[in-house]
Amino acid sequence: MDISYRQADRDNIPAIEELFTAMLQSVNSSDEAEGYEAGYLDKFFSGSNDIIYTAVVYGRVIGYISVEAYPDHVYLDDLSVSEEYRGCGVGTRLIELAEKHGTAISAKLSVLHVEKSNEKAYRLYSRLGYNVSAEEGSRYRMAKQLQR
Numbered sequence: 001m002d003i004s005y006r007q008a009d010r011d012n013i014p015a016i017e018e019l020f021t022a023m024l025q026s027v028n029s030s031d032e033a034e035g036y037e038a039g040y041l042d043k044f045f046s047g048s049n050d051i052i053y054t055a056v057v058y059g060r061v062i063g064y065i066s067v068e069a070y071p072d073h074v075y076l077d078d079l080s081v082s083e084e085y086r087g088c089g090v091g092t093r094l095i096e097l098a099e100k101h102g103t104a105i106s107a108k109l110s111v112l113h114v115e116k117s118n119e120k121a122y123r124l125y126s127r128l129g130y131n132v133s134a135e136e137g138s139r140y141r142m143a144k145q146l147q148r
């Protein structure tokens with residue numbers, strides 16, 4: 001399988017929005033899901049350290065991760081992979097790219113949230129070295145020290 005990984009551009013927004021909605025539907029076990037607010041994704045294309053990485057197969061975006069930069073950490077906000085490509089290492093590779101970005105901008109930690117009910121995602125993050133740092137309602141906050 002020939003998957004390429006790259007920083008997203010504005011042309012990827014419709015595919016990212018579609019993957020986001022599918023992720024919400026999956027996590028919530030419901031067809032009801034509201035997408036991003038209008039203009040929300042603009043910050044990832046403004047030239048700041050907030051970025052989105054995509055996984056692409058034959059020109060089709062099949063996964064993405066959004067990375068928000070803060071003074072001491074990066075926050076992995078959304079990770080979504082098309083159902084037919086789950087279990088193929090796409091999520092792992094996207095997280096690795098996000099962590100490399102964090103290291104490149106001198107972040108010390110990588111932080112994310114995962115729904116307690118999302119056991120597959122929790123196992124993935126644990127396998128990649130993330131540890132629960134707090135319980136926040138229906139979610140765990142997980143963090144990982146970034147290597148320099």
